[in-house]
Amino acid sequence: MSLAERLAGGETLFTAWSSVPDALTVEIVAGQGFDAVTLDMQHGGHHEDSVVRSIAPVLAAGRHAIVRIPVGRFDMASRALDFGAEAVIAPMVNSVDDARRFAAAMKYPPVGQRSWGPTFGMPRRGPAGAQDWLHAQNGATTAFAMIETREALAALDDILAVPGIDGVFVGPSDFSIAWSEGERIDPGLGAMMEAIADIAARAAQAGKRAGIYVVDPALCGRYAAMGYELFALGSEHVYMAKGVETLLGAARQSME
Structure with a gap:
């Protein structure tokens, strides 16, 4: 089942966040x-090189592969999908024009302008034939526009109305x-929580x-009550720190 299908089915999903550009580290995560x-x-x-190499162990582990592209690198959205990612998060989508350019890179015609070339994606996670892949991908890929500024909030309804934008x-x-x-x-700023709830x-x-x-x-439950469905947690730095804290704590406690 695709990420898009699971979210549409009402599941609450958690994604790891990888910052270390190493496929072996990603495999562990x-x-x-x-x-x-x-x-x-x-x-x-x-x-680009670490993304094309790191998606393979993510898929091999049965996980969904998501890529957050750099600001304005909508060309990389298409490449991430061609590498086998199911979803792309685009930062600083502050206007309808940003949203349209992002959607154009994410979806095949007639919705967008994504060009053909799933060199790695189709063998890694596609159906048997190119026609099946073409017809399924617009619904199977998820375009998340990041809402991070007052400008984006002011344009939110228009951003959501752009065909090909699947979420925020x-x-x-x-x-x-x-x-x-x-x-x-x-x-966790309390003053902005009403706005964050309004976005969802x-x-x-x-x-x-x-x-x-x-x-x-600890905020996940509060966000879920607002209507958020996908939660990104931590990074390799956090996972290592928490793991070491637990291991050393148990070791030291055993000597008391």
């Missing part, structure tokens, strides 16, 4: 209990900077999906 793995090209170290993804750290006019970074509600009204990056896992 994909072997954990997440539903998906997101390869971060915006703030993480992933690049909130970056609460950037949103807190925008909401506080650059005064602070606080992904408006996405649902438009029949679109909603995802969010979660710094504090």
